[in-house]
Amino acid sequence: MKKRLNVAVVGAGYWGPHLGRNLRASREWNLAAICDLDIDRARRVADAVGGASVTADLQSVLSDPLIDAIAIATPAKTHHEIAMAALEAGKHVMVEKPLADTPEHGLEMVVRAAERGLVLMADHTSCYTPAVLKMRELIAAGEIGDVLFVDSLRVNFGLIQPDIDVFWDLAPHDLSILDFILPGGLRATSVAAHGSDPLSSGTSSIGHLSMPLADGVMAHLHVNWLNPTRTRRIVIGGTRHTLVWDDLNPQQRLSVYDRGVDLSSISHATAKDRRAANVPYRSGEARASAAEEREALAAVVAEFAAAIHGHRDARTSGAAGLRVLSVLDAAAHSLAAFGAPQPLPDQLRAGGVAA
Numbered sequence: 001m002k003k004r005l006n007v008a009v010v011g012a013g014y015w016g017p018h019l020g021r022n023l024r025a026s027r028e029w030n031l032a033a034i035c036d037l038d039i040d041r042a043r044r045v046a047d048a049v050g051g052a053s054v055t056a057d058l059q060s061v062l063s064d065p066l067i068d069a070i071a072i073a074t075p076a077k078t079h080h081e082i083a084m085a086a087l088e089a090g091k092h093v094m095v096e097k098p099l100a101d102t103p104e105h106g107l108e109m110v111v112r113a114a115e116r117g118l119v120l121m122a123d124h125t126s127c128y129t130p131a132v133l134k135m136r137e138l139i140a141a142g143e144i145g146d147v148l149f150v151d152s153l154r155v156n157f158g159l160i161q162p163d164i165d166v167f168w169d170l171a172p173h174d175l176s177i178l179d180f181i182l183p184g185g186l187r188a189t190s191v192a193a194h195g196s197d198p199l200s201s202g203t204s205s206i207g208h209l210s211m212p213l214a215d216g217v218m219a220h221l222h223v224n225w226l227n228p229t230r231t232r233r234i235v236i237g238g239t240r241h242t243l244v245w246d247d248l249n250p251q252q253r254l255s256v257y258d259r260g261v262d263l264s265s266i267s268h269a270t271a272k273d274r275r276a277a278n279v280p281y282r283s284g285e286a287r288a289s290a291a292e293e294r295e296a297l298a299a300v301v302a303e304f305a306a307a308i309h310g311h312r313d314a315r316t317s318g319a320a321g322l323r324v325l326s327v328l329d330a331a332a333h334s335l336a337a338f339g340a341p342q343p344l345p346d347q348l349r350a351g352g353v354a355a
């Protein structure tokens with residue numbers, strides 16, 4: 001039995017209470033403190049989870065030698081400052097998505113954690129849902145064969161946010177899932193972003209991202225705040241099977257389709273021959289892939305503890321957070337350049353930044 005680690009949650013707004021509840025319920029953690037500039041919020045969360053010390057002073061948390069780790073659930077522009085101070089103080093850090101406000105800040109965090117031998121984990125919550133974990137497992141086992149395309153749709157009625165556009169609000173979820181499930185992570189070579197602002201609010205409320213991946217596969221993401229219906233769907237087409245993740249369908253969140261293009265009969269044909277021939281389609285069965293339902297955040301906090309105990313990177317490491325951040329940043333540059341594709345740094349193409 002490993003010793004329980006002491007953790008403080010920093011930020012007790014919307015998401016902090018969810019972290020607090022899961023850390024409190026975990027056998028790996030002792031929820032020692034809640035820190036928020038607004039002490040009343042911190043107190044409300046502490047009361048709701050059955051007690052923890054509260055403070056508005058981050059330094060008092062960081063200078064407490066009994067605290068092993070902190071979980072940061074403050075606005076993105078504050079992540080870098082808080083995380084760097086925590087790493088300096090020798091604490092392991094879990095940061096809410098997005099990892100930071102700029103790739104430069106994210107990279108500094110990744111490098112400093114590595115230098116200090118501390119865990120820096122990105123809370124990419126969606127990656128720990130049973131259906132997404134299952135998708136990762138199926139892809140790694142070769143179930144879908146080679147990936148042919150990736151199509152992602154995340155649309156709903158959403159609040160127009162004052163500080164971020166629809167890309168920064170919705171796309172991190174899908175980018176983090178793709179980084180988690182695709183072999184070698186999210187290895188985009190460039191990003192082209194097209195946004196539209198039909199409400200003239202000064203920020204895109206509808207967005208499209210096109211990303212050629214390192215192996216020539218095209219990934220497309222559509223995000224939309226103005227859609228009256230709510231959809232969270234990712235389709236990954238493969239040479240053997242196609243996976244369809246439909247997160248809002250609890251009866252069948254993950255389906256595996258045997259229907260697709262039958263490449264076996266044309267594998268040696270030239271492109272010209274392929275165009276001339278009728279491409280044969282396979283019309284096989286579709287089946288639901290069952291995965292036990294459980295709260296993703298419970299798995300997130302368990303992974304944070306396991307990475308610390310195992311002296312290893314978290315499955316959604318700081319480097320994973322940085323890859324997502326770099327795509328978002330390149331998308332912002334592409335938007336400013338009227339959709340011109342923006343290249344991503346070489347180390348991201350290769351799929352590895354530090355850890």
Ligand SMILES: NC(=O)c1ccc[n+]([C@@H]2O[C@H](COP(=O)([O-])OP(=O)(O)OC[C@H]3O[C@@H](n4cnc5c(N)ncnc54)[C@H](O)[C@@H]3O)[C@@H](O)[C@H]2O)c1
Pocket residue numbers: 010011012013014015016035036037038041058072073074075076078082096097098123124125126
């Ligand atoms: N993983 C997920 O699915 C998920 C879902 C929602 C939000 N988030 C992320 O969680 C983070 C927080 O989002 P939110 O919606 O809870 O924000 P919020 O504005 O509701 O809450 C932020 C809290 O942080 C506090 N705060 C700000 N600066 C601070 C500082 N320096 N020290 C201590 N406290 C400070 C504020 O007082 C506030 O209570 C964001 O990064 C967001 O993207 C993640």
